[in-house]
Amino acid sequence: MVEQMMEKTALKYSALAIPNTDDLLYGVSPHPLACGLGLTIGAGQVFPEVNFTLPAMNIEAGTWAEVVAHYEEMASQILRRAVSLGVPGIVLEFELLPPMTDRPEWGAEITAVLNRHLMACHEKHQLPCALRVTPTDIRDQQKPPMMRTGEPWQRLKRSFELCAEAGADILSIESIGGKEVHDLALMYGDFSGIVFALGMLAPRDMSWLWGQIGDICVRHPGVVPGGDSACGFANTAMQLAHQKMLPEVLAAVVRAMSAVRSLAAFEQGAVGPSKDCAYEGPVMKAITGYPISMEGKSASCAHFSPLGNISAAMCDLWSNESVQNVRLLSGNAPEVFTELLAYDCRLMNTAAASEGGALQMRNWMTASDEWLSPQAAVLSPDATIKIAAAIVGADTPYHRVVAAGRAAVEILKDGIAQEKLHLSRKEQQWLVRIDDALDALPADEATLMLDLEAQYGGLYGKSSYGL
Amino acid sequence: MAQSNELHDAILNGDAKKAHAVTQAAIEAGIAPMALISESMVPAMDEVGRLFEAEEYFVPELLLAGRAMKSAMELIRPLLIASGQRMAVRVIIGTVKGDLHDIGKNIVASMLEGSGFEVIDLGADVSPENFVAAVKERQPHIVCMSALLTVTMPAMKTTIDALESAGVRTHVKVLIGGAPVTSQYAKEIGADGYSENASAAVSLVKSLLATA
Numbered sequence: 001m002v003e004q005m006m007e008k009t010a011l012k013y014s015a016l017a018i019p020n021t022d023d024l025l026y027g028v029s030p031h032p033l034a035c036g037l038g039l040t041i042g043a044g045q046v047f048p049e050v051n052f053t054l055p056a057m058n059i060e061a062g063t064w065a066e067v068v069a070h071y072e073e074m075a076s077q078i079l080r081r082a083v084s085l086g087v088p089g090i091v092l093e094f095e096l097l098p099p100m101t102d103r104p105e106w107g108a109e110i111t112a113v114l115n116r117h118l119m120a121c122h123e124k125h126q127l128p129c130a131l132r133v134t135p136t137d138i139r140d141q142q143k144p145p146m147m148r149t150g151e152p153w154q155r156l157k158r159s160f161e162l163c164a165e166a167g168a169d170i171l172s173i174e175s176i177g178g179k180e181v182h183d184l185a186l187m188y189g190d191f192s193g194i195v196f197a198l199g200m201l202a203p204r205d206m207s208w209l210w211g212q213i214g215d216i217c218v219r220h221p222g223v224v225p226g227g228d229s230a231c232g233f234a235n236t237a238m239q240l241a242h243q244k245m246l247p248e249v250l251a252a253v254v255r256a257m258s259a260v261r262s263l264a265a266f267e268q269g270a271v272g273p274s275k276d277c278a279y280e281g282p283v284m285k286a287i288t289g290y291p292i293s294m295e296g297k298s299a300s301c302a303h304f305s306p307l308g309n310i311s312a313a314m315c316d317l318w319s320n321e322s323v324q325n326v327r328l329l330s331g332n333a334p335e336v337f338t339e340l341l342a343y344d345c346r347l348m349n350t351a352a353a354s355e356g357g358a359l360q361m362r363n364w365m366t367a368s369d370e371w372l373s374p375q376a377a378v379l380s381p382d383a384t385i386k387i388a389a390a391i392v393g394a395d396t397p398y399h400r401v402v403a404a405g406r407a408a409v410e411i412l413k414d415g416i417a418q419e420k421l422h423l424s425r426k427e428q429q430w431l432v433r434i435d436d437a438l439d440a441l442p443a444d445e446a447t448l449m450l451d452l453e454a455q456y457g458g459l460y461g462k463s464s465y466g467l
Numbered sequence: 468m469a470q471s472n473e474l475h476d477a478i479l480n481g482d483a484k485k486a487h488a489v490t491q492a493a494i495e496a497g498i499a500p501m502a503l504i505s506e507s508m509v510p511a512m513d514e515v516g517r518l519f520e521a522e523e524y525f526v527p528e529l530l531l532a533g534r535a536m537k538s539a540m541e542l543i544r545p546l547l548i549a550s551g552q553r554m555a556v557r558v559i560i561g562t563v564k565g566d567l568h569d570i571g572k573n574i575v576a577s578m579l580e581g582s583g584f585e586v587i588d589l590g591a592d593v594s595p596e597n598f599v600a601a602v603k604e605r606q607p608h609i610v611c612m613s614a615l616l617t618v619t620m621p622a623m624k625t626t627i628d629a630l631e632s633a634g635v636r637t638h639v640k641v642l643i644g645g646a647p648v649t650s651q652y653a654k655e656i657g658a659d660g661y662s663e664n665a666s667a668a669v670s671l672v673k674s675l676l677a678t679a
Contacts, residue, residue, distance in 0.1 A: 056617040056647070059565075097618050098565055140567055141592065183570050187577070188534075189527030236570055243664060245526040245574065324617055426523060 010207060010267045013392050016385070017289030024282065024381045025358045026315050026348055030289030033272050035224050036130025036169040037122040039089045041273055042291030042316040046348045048341035049091040049132070049276055049293050049317040050078050052334035055324045059099040064106070070325050071110050075117035077335040082127065085342040088349070089128035091170075091293075091317055092118065093276070101136040101159045108162035115167025132226060133168035134275070135159040137176045147177055147205050147464035160213060164220040171213055172226040172275050177205020178261070179232045180459045186237055189250065189430075191437035196452050198233065198257045199401030200445050204465040206264035214269040227274030227284065227292075228265045230258030235277055238375055242304055247430035249412055249423065252374035256387045256408035259283040260400040263391065266290060276319030279311060279379060286388035291316035298340040301333065310369035310376050313362045314384065318345050371420040374412055374427075383411045398445035402438060409435050474503060474539060478511035481531025483538040490539040500543045500550075504583075508536055512582055519666060526574060526665075533581020556676055559601050559639075560611040561589035563622035568615035571645060574665045575611060582669050584609075595622070595629035602635045609672055612658075614645040623648075624656035640675045644668060 017031070018024050029042030041047065052074045059067055075092065082090050094114055100107040111133050118129045138152045139145050146153065160171055178201030185193025206228060217225045229235075234255040241251035259280035266272075272290030274281045276299075281292035292315060297308030299321035305311070312318060320337040328336050351361035362381065369376040377383060390407035394400040412431055415421030423431070442448050449467075474493065477486040493503055515532040518524040524532075558579050562572050569591040580586045587605055589597060602610060610630070614620045623643050630636040640659040643652075653661035660675060662668035 054618055056620045058621045059618050097616065098567065099618075138567070143590070183573065187526055187570070187574060188530055189525070240526065240570075244522050245665070247525055424522075426525075430525075 010211075010264075011269070012267060013263065013287050015392055016286050016388055018286045019385070019389075021381045021385050022359060024286055024314050024384060025352075025362055026313060027352055027358065029272070029285060029291040029316055031271070031291075033224065033291050035222075036091070037118065037128060038126070039091070039128040039130045041091075041130075044352065045088055046312075046315060046318050046345045047089040047091060048082070048087060048338060048345050049093055049273075049319040050082075050334060050338050050341060051093040051095060051276065051319055051322045052078065053095065053322050053324055054097070055326050059097060059106075068109065068113060071113050072117075074325050074332065074334045075114050077332055078338045079117055079121045079127070081331070081335040081338045082342065083121065083125050085339060085346075087127070087342045087345065090338075091130045091132055091273075093132040093134060093172075093319065094168075095134045095322065096136050096159065096163075098136045098138060101138050102155055104155055104159040104162045107133075107135060107159050108166040111163045111166040111168055118167075130169040131167060132170040132172055132273075133163040134172040134174065135163065137173055140176055140180065143180075144459055144461045145176070145180055145464060146461065148208060157212065157216075160216050161219075164216055164223045168223055170224050170226040170273070171217060172228065173209070173213070174229045174231040174275060174277070175206060175209055176232045177209065177465070178202030178460075181456045182233050183236070184456070184459065186240075186246065186250075186254070189246070190455075191434060192441060192448065193452060193456060194254060195257070195398075195401055195405070195441060196445075196448055196456065198254070198261055199398040200449060201460060201465050202230075202233070202258075202261035203264045203397035204467070206261050207268055208466065210265040210268035210270055217269075225265070225268075225270040227270045227272055227278065227281075227290075228262050229275035229278035230255075230262050230280055231275070231277045233261070234258040234280060238279070239303065241375070242306070247427055248374045249427050249431045250434060252378045252412065253405050253408045253434055255280055255375060256283075256378050256404040257401045259387060259404055260391060260397050263287060263400075264397070273317050276317065276321060279307065279375075282314040282379065282381070282384040283388045283391065285314055285316075286384050287392055293317035293319050295319040295321045298337060298344055301337055306373040307369055307376050307379060309365040310379050312344065312348065313365045313379075313381060318348070371415060371422075374421065374423070377415050377421055378408050378411055383408075386411060396445065398448070402441060405434070405438050409438065472507070474507040475511045478508060478532050478535045478539070479514055481528060481535050483531070483535040486535040487538040487542065490542045494542060494546070500546045503539070503543060508539060509583065512536060516582070516666070516669070529581060530574075530577045533577055536581055536583070556609065556672075557585045557587065557605060557607040558609040558611060558672065559587045559589060559598070559605060559607040560613070561593035561598065562591040562613045562615075563619055563626060564592060564594045565622055566614050566616055566619035567591050568645075569613075571615065571665070572611075572613040575613070575644065575662075575668045578665050578669050579611075579672060582673075584672065595626040598626050599629050599633045599635065602630065602639055603633070607639055608676065609642060610639045611642045611644070611668065611672075613643070614648060617647045620645075620647055620652065623652075623658070627657050642668065642671060642675070
C-alpha cells in the first residue's frame with residue numbers, strides 16, 4: 001500500500017533538448033546511454049536491436065525445456081552472425097510472453113540464459129552489448145483492470161524484480177493503462193473518448209508505473225529504466241488503418257497524441273532507449289535528448305509498415321520488432337534478421353562517418369516515405385519538432401494531448417494544401433471531423449471526464465488512476 | 468412506409484436515438500415487427516456492409532450503424548419472442564486461453580451483431596472449459612475463436628478437442644482468426660473455417676449457415 005500512496009516529484013519537460021531539426025539525427029543523442037557490457041547508445045552509431053520469439057507452441061511445464069532450448073539456440077545463432085558481420089555493438093530484446101510474466105521465475109530463467117550468452121560473447125569477442133527485458137503488462141486480466149493492486153500487478157512487479165536480478169540491463173514495458181477506454185473509443189471513432197484515454201488515464205498510469213520501475217532500477221545498480229511504447233494505442237490504430245478499418249488520418253493524430261503518455265516514462269526517470277515499436281520515439285528524443293529504438297523495413301517479419309525508411313531517420317537502435325524461431329534457407333529467422341539489421345546499421349554508420357553524411361542519409365530516408373501516408377507525414381523530423389514543441393508548450397497531459405493533436409492536424413492539412421499528401425475524399429472528411437472534435441473539447445479535463453462518465457465510467461476503476 | 472425509410476436511413480447514418488424513436492413510432496402505427504426487420508433493417512445493414520467493402524465506410528461507421536440497429540432491436544425483440552418467432556442465429560465468440568488481445572475479436576463481435584446475429588462475447592483469455600460450458604448452456608450455431616500470439620494458437624486446437632470430448636463439436640461450426648492464424652492451420656486443427664478479417668468473418672458465418 002505504501003507504493004500505492006507514494007507520490008513522486010516528477011521532472012517536467014518544458015523545452016526541447018533538440019530544438020533544431022537538422023540536429024535530430026540518427027545515432028546521436030544529447031544524452032548518450034552507457035549500459036550493459038561496454039555499450040554506449042546514441043554516441044554516434046546505430047546498433048541493431050534484435051527481438052525474437054517462439055514458434056507456435058504451448059508454453060507450459062511440459063514444454064518448458066523445449067522453450068529454453070529455443071532461446072539458447074536463438075541467442076547463440078544471433079550472436080554468431082553478429083560477430084561474423086562485425087557489428088560494432090548489439091542489443092538483444094527479450095519480450096516476455098504472457099505465461100512468462102504470469103510465472104515470473106520463467107521470465108527470469110530466460111533472462112539469465114540470454115545474459116549468459118551475451119557475457120560469453122563479450123568476453124570472447126569484446127562485442128559491446130546489452131539485454132533489454134520487457135515483461136508483458138498483464139494488469140488487464142480483470143475487468144475493469146486493476147492497475148495498482150491485485151495479483152496481476154504483484155506478478156508483473158515480481159517479474160521486473162527477478163529479471164533485473166537475472167541479468168537485464170534495460171527494463172521496458174508496453175503498458176496498457178487507459179487502453180480499456182481507448183479500444184472502445186477508437187473502434188467507434190469517438191475522439192473525445194480517445195483524448196480522455198490518452199490525456200487523462202494513460203499518463204496517470206504511466207507516471208505511477210514508471211515510478212515503480214524506476215524504484216526497481218534503483219535497487220538493482222546497472223539496470224536502467226528504458227522506456228515505454230504506445231503500442232496498444234497508436235500501433236493498434238495504425239494497423240487497423242492499414243487494414244482500411246480506421247481512417248489513416250485518425251491513426252496519425254492518435255500517434256502524435258500518444259507521445260504524451262510515452263513521455264511520462266521519461267518524466268519519471270526513464271533514460272532510454274525507448275521501445276522499438278514506439279513510433280512516437282522521435283518526439284521523445286526531441287524533447288528529452290535520450291536515445292530511442294525504432295523499427296521499420298526490417299520488421300516486415302512482424303507486420304506491414306508504410307514507414308520502412310522514415311522510421312530509421314532518427315533512431316539510435318534499429319530493430320526487427322519480433323521474429324519467430326523458424327527455419328529459413330540461410331539459417332533460422334532471428335539470425336537472418338540480425339543480418340538485415342546489421343547491414344542497415346552499417347550503411348547508416350558509414351554515411352554518418354562522412355561530413356554531413358548523416359543529415360543527407362536522414363533526409364533521403366525521410367523523403368522516401370514522408371508524403372506517402374499520414375502516419376509517415378507526422379514522423380518526419382520537421383513534424384517531430386512541431387509535435388514535440390506543441391507538447392512542451394502545454395501544461396497538463398490533457399492540454400498536451402490536445403496540442404499534439406492540433407499540431408498533427410495542421411501538419412496533415414499543410415501537406416494537403418501543398419499537394420504533397422494525397423488523401424481520399426473519405427479521409428479528408430475524417431480530418432475535418434477530427435479538427436472539429438478538437439475544437440469541441442472542453443477547456444479542462446474534469447469536465448471531459450464528467451461528460452464521458454455515462455459512456456466509459458464502467459470500463460475503468462478510478463482508484464487505478466488515482467482519481 | 469415513411470417510418471421504414473426513416474429507420475433505414477437512421478441505421479445507415481448510425482443514429483441510434485433516431486432509430487429507436489422511429490421504431491417506436493412504427494410499432495405504435497401497427498407496422499409488423501418482421502416487416503421492419505426485412506424491409507428496413509436488413510437492407511440498411513446490407514448497404515452498410517457494401518459501403519464498408521467499397522472502403523466508403525470505416526469500422527466506426529459500421530459499428531455506429533450496428534448500434535443503431537441494436538437500439539431498434541431492443542424494441543422489436545420482445546415482440547418477436549411474444550409472437551413465437553425465432554431470433555437470429557446465435558454466435559459465441561472469445562479470445563483463447565492465455566491471450567489478452569481482444570480488439571480484433573471485439574470488432575468481429577460488433578460486426579456480427581450489426582449483421583443481425585445474436586452474439587455472446589466470452590471475452591479474452593477464455594479457457595476451453597469455458598467455451599464448452601457456454602456451448603452447452605447457450606447452444607449457439609457458431610463458435611468463433613481469436614488468437615494474436617503464435618504461442619496461444621495451440622489453445623484453439625485444445626478448445627476444439629474439448630468440444631469433441633464434451634460431445635458438442637458436431638452441434639456447432641467453429642471459425643478461427645487472428646494475425647498469426649492461417650487457413651491451413653484451420654484445416655490442421657479441424658476448424659470449419661478461417662477468416663482473415665472481420666468483414667470476411669461475417670460473410671463466412673453467412674455462407675456456413677447457408678450450407679448447413
